[in-house]
Amino acid sequence: xxxxxxxxxxxxxxxxxxxxxxxxxxxxxxxxxxxxxxxxxxxxxxxxxxxxxxxxxxxxxxxxxxxxxxxxxxxxxxxxxxxxxxxxxxxxxxxxxxxxxxxxxxxxxxxxxxxxxxxxxxxxxxxxxxxxxxxxxxxxxxxxxxxxxxxxxxxxxxxxxxxxxxxxxxxxxxxxxxxxxxxxxxxxxxxxxxxxxxxxxxxxxxxxxxxxxxxxxxxxxxxxxxxxxxxx
Numbered sequence: 001x002x003x004x005x006x007x008x009x010x011x012x013x014x015x016x017x018x019x020x021x022x023x024x025x026x027x028x029x030x031x032x033x034x035x036x037x038x039x040x041x042x043x044x045x046x047x048x049x050x051x052x053x054x055x056x057x058x059x060x061x062x063x064x065x066x067x068x069x070x071x072x073x074x075x076x077x078x079x080x081x082x083x084x085x086x087x088x089x090x091x092x093x094x095x096x097x098x099x100x101x102x103x104x105x106x107x108x109x110x111x112x113x114x115x116x117x118x119x120x121x122x123x124x125x126x127x128x129x130x131x132x133x134x135x136x137x138x139x140x141x142x143x144x145x146x147x148x149x150x151x152x153x154x155x156x157x158x159x160x161x162x163x164x165x166x167x168x169x170x171x172x173x174x175x176x177x178x179x180x181x182x183x184x185x186x187x188x189x190x191x192x193x194x195x196x197x198x199x200x201x202x203x204x205x206x207x208x209x210x211x212x213x214x215x216x217x218x219x220x221x222x223x224x225x226x227x228x229x230x231x232x
Contacts, residue, residue, distance in 0.1 A: 001049045005059075007098035009090040017095065018045050018060040020052035029231035030057035030104035032095045032129075034111025034118045036196070037079040038205075039068025043198050044112075054224055056231075057104055061091045063118075072206050079114050084139065088121040096128045106130040106231040110223065113137045113163070113193060116155075120172070123149045123181075131230035133223050136192055137164055138172050146179035154226045155185040156219040161192045162208040186222065188215045195219060 002020035009015060018040060022028055031051050035044045040062045048058035063082060069075050092109060099107045108131040111119040116137025123132050124145050134155040138144075153176070157169045166187065173185050191210035193199045199209040 001052055002045060002058075005098075007059075007094055009094035010097070011090055013090065015091050015094060016062045016066070017098075018048060018062070020045070020048040020058045022052045022055045022057065025057055025103070027103055027105070028055060028057050029227070030059065030099035030107045031227065031231075032092055032099065032107065032109045032122075033058050033060045034092065034109065034115030034122075035060065035063060036113040036115060036193070037075040038070065039064045039075075039078065041068045043196060047112075050220075056227065057099060059095050059099055061095050063087050063091055070205060082114075084118060084121060084143075085125070088118055089125040092118065092122045093126045093128070096122075096126055100128065108132060108227050108231050111135065111137065112195065116164075120144060120153075123151050123153060131227060133226060135195060135219075136161055138168055141168075141171055141175060144172065144175060146176050146181055149176070149179065149181045152182035152226075152230055153184075154223065155183065156195070156222070157185060157187050158190040158192055158194055159187050160190065163192050184222075184226070186219065188212070188219065190215050 002018050005019045033048045048060050051058035096107045109122045109129045110133040112135040116134040117139040119132045119134045132153045190212045193209040194212040195216045199211045
């Protein structure tokens with residue numbers, strides 16, 4: 001369904017990305033989809049394909065510049081070496097600009113795990129984004145200048161999340177509310193990565209990950225309803 005495209009960052013640098021488009025894509029709203037720490041893999045391409053099937057243009061920037069992994073230690077290394085401010089203020093800002101410049105009047109941002117943290121930072125650093133959906137990932141609170149956030153946000157969080165403890169979600173929610181950010185946070189009786197259909201049984205890449213199909217479906221429906229209200 002999708003194809004590889006290249007777009008430009010605000011600083012003029014180029015980024016490769018996976019683009020999935022719906023039938024009759026002209027003028028369709030769009031979503032920038034941000035990877036987990038594993039990289040731009042088939043699973044995250046599949047999420048973009050699902051957005052396309054729902055009527056959105058979906059763009060996945062290749063934040064790791066061609067690298068992906070199934071090894072947690074290497075994933076941690078790749079994520080640690082990623083400049084989050086540069087990724088949000090350049091890679092993701094460029095992705096939003098590319099989608100708006102190619103026919104989408106409104107563009108949302110959504111991301112998972114590491115991508116959830118980057119979605120939060122994008123709300124701060126990318127004023128052109130029109131809405132954001134955060135999936136079980138947040139940055140250190142000192143990097144969240146909540147007063148700069150204008151886009152409405154939705155968040156999906158796992159109560160039993162080991163990598164991103166729910167206490168941090170409570171603190172983030174309080175900071176955003178104090179700044180008057182429009183937000184809807186949902187908490188699920190689940191573990192980290194409950195939306196990732198590859199994290200089941202012996203296929204799980206880490207013990208702290210666990211796909212939950214029923215809760216994933218509920219969160220997906222809420223996401224589509226939210227983007228339907230904010231982007232269409």
